[in-house]
Structures are given as C-alpha cells and as structure tokens.
Amino acid sequence: MKIDTPARPRPRGRPREFDELKALDQAMLVFWRLGYEGASVADLTGAMGITAPSLYAAFGSKEGLYRRVLERYQTGPGAYTWTALTEEPTARGAIERVLRESARVFTRRKHPHGCMISTAVLRCAEAHQPVADLVASLRTSAVELFRERIARGIEAGELPPGTDASAMARYHGAILQGMSVQAQDGASEAELLGLVDVAMRAWGGGAGRPRAR
Amino acid sequence: MKIDTPARPRPRGRPREFDELKALDQAMLVFWRLGYEGASVADLTGAMGITAPSLYAAFGSKEGLYRRVLERYQTGPGAYTWTALTEEPTARGAIERVLRESARVFTRRKHPHGCMISTAVLRCAEAHQPVADLVASLRTSAVELFRERIARGIEAGELPPGTDASAMARYHGAILQGMSVQAQDGASEAELLGLVDVAMRAWGGGAGRPRAR
DNA sequence: CGATTTCAATAGTGAGCGTTATGAAAATCG
DNA sequence: CGATTTTCATAACGCTCACTATTGAAATCG
Incomplete structure (x- = not known):
C-alpha cells in the first residue's frame, strides 16, 4: 500500500502553495531583526514569499503570526x-x-x-x-x-x-x-x-x- | 539696575509660550514609556502641551527631539x-x-x-x-x-x-x-x-x- | 462532467503616521 | 503708528500602516 501522509487525507479544496513552517521561519528572521513594531506586513510577506491575504488566511493577523513565531522560536x-x-x-x-x-x-x-x-x-x-x-x-x-x-x-x-x-x-x-x-x-x-x-x-x-x- | 536675563535681550518676534526644558521632560517620559517607534508625534505633542508645528519649529523632527531627550536624560x-x-x-x-x-x-x-x-x-x-x-x-x-x-x-x-x-x-x-x-x-x-x-x-x-x- | 471548496492575486479600504503649508496673533523695531 | 519677525493654531499633506473585498484559479467530491 502507498500512504504518503498517514491519517491525513488530502483536504477538500485547492491545496496551499507554500510551506507553513518555512514561511514561519522566514517571518521569524524578520521579527527577530526588526522587532514586532518595526516589522511591517509588507516586510513579512516579502520574506515569506506570500501575499497579504494568504498571511491573514493562515495566521489571522500580524499579532497571530508573531505568537506562532514565538512558539516556533522556543522549540527551535x-x-x-x-x-x-x-x-x-x-x-x-x-x-x-x-x-x-x-x-x-x-x-x-x-x-x-x-x-x-x-x-x-x-x-x-x-x-x-x-x-x-x-x-x-x-x-x-x-x-x-x-x-x-x-x-x-x-x-x-x-x-x-x-x-x-x-x-x-x-x-x-x-x-x-x-x-x-x-x-x-x-x-x-x-x-x-x-x-x-x-x-x-x-x-x-x-x-x-x-x-x- | 534691573536685569532679568543678563546678555539675553528679548528676541525679535513673538515669544515662545512653552518652556523648552519642561517640554523636553514631558517628551522624555513618553519616549521612556513607549519607546522611539511606539511614541507617536500625537502622543508627544499631547504630553508636551504644544502643537505639532511648535514641536517641529523647536526640535526639527521626531528624531531631533529624541536626540535632545537622550542628552537631557544623561545629564538628568x-x-x-x-x-x-x-x-x-x-x-x-x-x-x-x-x-x-x-x-x-x-x-x-x-x-x-x-x-x-x-x-x-x-x-x-x-x-x-x-x-x-x-x-x-x-x-x-x-x-x-x-x-x-x-x-x-x-x-x-x-x-x-x-x-x-x-x-x-x-x-x-x-x-x-x-x-x-x-x-x-x-x-x-x-x-x-x-x-x-x-x-x-x-x-x-x-x-x-x-x-x- | 458540474458543483463545491479552498487558495491566490489584484486592488483597494480607512486610519494613523510624520510632517508641513497657511494665516492669524503677539512681540520688537523704527 | 506701521513694518517686521517669530510663534501659534487649524487644517491638511502624501505616505505607509494593518487589513480585506473581489475575482478567478486549482483542487476534490458526487
């Protein structure tokens, strides 16, 4: 049998084109360098290689993204x-x-x-x-x-x-x-x-x- | 003889209505609390009790004001x-x-x-x-x-x-x-x-x- | 296939940013 | 006094901010 992602059937609609974790790592570098206030959404989307709507669909807000980044920083x-x-x-x-x-x-x-x-x-x-x-x-x-x-x-x-x-x-x-x-x-x-x-x-x-x- | 400010004849035009040092002290508290980026010009003028044009006439820019504040912090x-x-x-x-x-x-x-x-x-x-x-x-x-x-x-x-x-x-x-x-x-x-x-x-x-x- | 679902890109939203043009007010100078 | 100089207050400037409405593309489901 061939199971590429076990217990994870392909979701319904159009698949996401970017790797969420890689995007988080890029966002981390931006926040790290510029700080929370100093990092603009344009800075972030530029480094993450995605557009603003994609960022908001995936992370909710700039603050939500920052919280996710902090979690990833602690475990990384x-x-x-x-x-x-x-x-x-x-x-x-x-x-x-x-x-x-x-x-x-x-x-x-x-x-x-x-x-x-x-x-x-x-x-x-x-x-x-x-x-x-x-x-x-x-x-x-x-x-x-x-x-x-x-x-x-x-x-x-x-x-x-x-x-x-x-x-x-x-x-x-x-x-x-x-x-x-x-x-x-x-x-x-x-x-x-x-x-x-x-x-x-x-x-x-x-x-x-x-x-x- | 009566000399109120020795070697400092009243300057030519309309006199300034605010005390520059007191205004600097108020600006210091704002920058201290909110940081350079976090302090908006509106925050500063509000605390200093002056309007934006007065701030720019006296200190040049937000950055200029911050530099003056830093100097005053060091000597204060x-x-x-x-x-x-x-x-x-x-x-x-x-x-x-x-x-x-x-x-x-x-x-x-x-x-x-x-x-x-x-x-x-x-x-x-x-x-x-x-x-x-x-x-x-x-x-x-x-x-x-x-x-x-x-x-x-x-x-x-x-x-x-x-x-x-x-x-x-x-x-x-x-x-x-x-x-x-x-x-x-x-x-x-x-x-x-x-x-x-x-x-x-x-x-x-x-x-x-x-x-x- | 058609219907549905999700994502991506364009193009903007209103709000706030730092900053300034304009003109009246208040002082000195002659 | 009138002319000059500087400051003050109003009102806005262009720009960037975080954020989103809209539309079409790309996938799965039946």
Missing part, C-alpha cells in the same frame, strides 16, 4: 536552553552551559544577533501592550526555569541550604538578557564568553570548569 | 552613574554604588521602570537605524566608562594586575542591562538588590559591604 532556536537545564547533572553545570551556548548562538551569522525574546518588545505603543505582556511573561518564565533548576540543586546538596534560589535565578536571567543586548550591539562570542567567565565566579570556588585563557 | 535621570563612578574612591565601590542606585532608580514610580538607554531601540525598522546606532553607541560608551574605572582600580592596586578590565566592564554592563529588562517586567527594588548581591560576588572575597539579610 531557543530550545537549547531547556535542553541544557534538563540534561546537565548539576545546577551550576546546567546554567553555565546555557550561558556558554548563548554566547555562541547570540553571535551566529545565520540569524540576527541576540535572543529573540530577551530583548523583544520592551517598550511599545499602548495598542501592542498585549504582545508586550506575552513576551514579558516568556522572560519571567525563563527566570522561573532557572529558579527551579537551582532549587533542585539545593535539594540535591550541590548548594548551601540557605541559598537564595530566586536571587540566583534573577541574576543569571539578567546576565542572559545583558548578553543579548551586547550581542545586538556587536559583541563577539569571545567577548561574551569572557563575560560568562566573570559571571560564573558568583558560584564561588574559583573557575567553574578549567578553561585555557 | 541618568547622571547618577557618572557621579558614582567619579566620586567613589574604589572601582568596586563605584560600580556597586551604580548597581544599587540603579535598583532604586529603575523601580521609581515617578517615571517608567528601567533605564531609558539600556533597553531602548534594540530592534527597529530599517528607517530608524541611525537612531538605533546612536543609542547602541551610548550603551557601549557606558561599558567603556566601567572599563576605564576598573582599569584605574587595577593601576591603583585594588585588583590583581592580570584582571581583565574589559570582561569585568562588559559583565557589569550586562548586569545593568538585565536589571533594566527585569525592572520593566515588574521586578521590585528588593529583588533587584538581591540580584546585585549575587552579582558582586564576582569580585571575590565574600560580601561586598556587610548588609543585613
């Missing part, structure tokens, strides 16, 4: 954060890995520098406040992930029982957000890694992992 | 940074004071939270790139101020001779920028101060100044 370019936090055996190792991988990812040339969420929609017109609130909640969620990982590290005895997990989480969140700002301002991977070296001193006990300097 | 609400860096006797004390004062200033209720420059115009439409470049240069200048202060601290023997002043400066710049993001996202002064406590551990040697916890 931004997924390394969640991966590092769950894979590494210690809290310190997990967070250090997030920071060091961020130094590399934030300065890649295949996409705009910096994190798409850390430095997105900070100030905006009142009409776009719902979008700003959403992005802000994504940032606070990331800090909360840090806090949970550190709290588990405390329970595991990696850190002194009196450690302030919230303060530690906000601290590393700030480092990440600051790295994103500086990556956008032109900092290199090496410069960001040097910053991380300093940042990890807050964990005490000398250098985190021995690195050639 | 943002001046504490320069003050702390020059007044404090040690590099560590100077930078710690910048961070602690920032925690307070970033959460004041008399103006929008966060720093007006640290988190301004990060992404924007290509038409506004000159503005983005200007603000980015202000950020890198701030980091450079940190670097110079730390370098002087090294020369003074406060820090080991091998200390990487650039990395230390970028680190504290990132802390400041991250604090600005979190202040905008709703962090309290106490939360930011807890963050600073952690950040200052990078200087080694236990707690910076003994604080009640």
